[in-house]
Amino acid sequence: MVHMHALAQMVHMHALGAVGMQRGAREGIYVAACAWMMGMAPGLHGDLQGRRDYMATYKVAGTTWRPTRSPRLHGDLSIPAPHWLVWLVYGSYVTLVGHPVCRMDCMASYKIACIAWRPMAITVEFTPFQQLIWDVHHIDPEGLFPCILGHEAAGIVESVGEGVTEVQPGDHVIPCYQAECRECKFCKSGKTNLCGKVRTATGAGVMMNDRKSRFSVNGKPIFHFMGTSTFSQYTVVHDVSVAKIDPQAPLDKVCLLGCGVPTGLGAVWNTAKVEPGSNVAIFGLGTVGLAVAEGAKSAGASRIIGVDIDSKKYDIAKNFGVTEFVNPKDYDKPIQQVLVDLTDGGVDYSFECIGNVSVMRAALECCHKGWGTSVIIGVAASGQEISTRPFKLVTGRVWKGTAFGGFKSRSQVPWLVDKYMKKEIKIDEYITHNLTLGDINKAFDLMHEGGCLRCVLKLHE
């Protein structure tokens, strides 16, 4: 009973938009409202017919939506059936095209909302719908749809469930897809930042206590995503999945500390433990790769070689510490050989920040014999496998991986926020675009053109 009660601990946070609200099963928690815009006609872009009286954003400054009833006690949303199609297609698109879509979408703080299933359909060019559905399940068994996407955000606690002690309504928080319970085998090991307490539930898109979702549309459950589902104005997360942060910190900036920036910094500081004077190669100069560069520079690396197929990345990468740039397209020989030749036998540390298994091999093989360490950060499509000659490991190279840069989320995200407030780490520099939700397609275009690192989407001006 006690155990069940503990599992029921949750936090209700109003962060972004939301989707349907549902009374919590046992814990008396309620949530959410919807955030999608009512102004546009449903149809091509899949606008949803949310019930206006549940457009509850009453604690969100500047909102035009006002609840006529408490969002805590009522509600579901009414979504016309055809929009499920849009939603599923969008979900498939995210899964197939990969994390850039998710990640871009996830940039949000309170005053900001992203809606997972809105206009994305227009960018989908895949054809057979059934094939898409098959791919959703085939490519990523954890990619359950329909769901509310989003995992990189910041917000304010709206209400808490019984037994929640570490956060209170009004607290500023960053949701943590990597939880930290401090009591499971993983947390107590001192060897990892992974947490086992709610992982099986978050991987299955449900809450831990009753294995059910807190979101629904027309009575049909909508899955949670990564235990966060931050593309909504309100969300429901486990209490072990929020880090309480300095209330002075600007939420529309520190939302980036929910994933990519800590991952890059932590890969260097916690996972690789780069020493002063090291040679470092970074494959992929998106936000994660640039955060690796920033971390490597602060760790005292002497050479930081950025590798990217987009030469435009070099100019920006210099500002994060990259000292040299290599575009694999400029060479006939394998990129690992290019790097070995450039560095008198190989680099001390390499980081794969793309999610490409061929590049992961190159990143390992460009490491110096005897000691070179390669850290896999990129998330490959589910089912993909890495390979190399075992001899590469026999002769002293080390292959590692990292999730959230090895940071213990609840303990260390507040520390990262403080470092940002003291100007010891960058955040603003990763935000290349600030757009409104209505411009979300433009944001996707920018991202695909390679000109966008992180785009923060505002729901309302």
Ligand SMILES: NC(=O)C1=CN([C@@H]2O[C@H](COP(=O)(O)OP(=O)(O)OC[C@H]3O[C@@H](n4cnc5c(N)ncnc54)[C@H](O)[C@@H]3O)[C@@H](O)[C@H]2O)C=CC1
């Ligand atoms: N392990 C973890 O905890 C986390 C992993 N990730 C993963 O890290 C990866 C990077 O994320 P972002 O920086 O946000 O992505 P991004 O899409 O912004 O950046 C990727 C970069 O790789 C470059 N690139 C693509 N193919 C390449 C190739 N063959 N050779 C060289 N460069 C190539 C692109 O031009 C781009 O600059 C993703 O796979 C993401 O899922 C992100 C956050 C946390």
Ligand SMILES: N[C@@H](CCC(=O)N[C@@H](CSC=O)C(=O)NCC(=O)O)C(=O)O
């Ligand atoms: N479900 C995928 C693997 C997804 C994955 O590796 N996720 C990363 C976070 S990516 C952030 O943008 C991660 O840290 N995972 C650790 C975890 O505990 O989930 C698959 O099945 O391949």
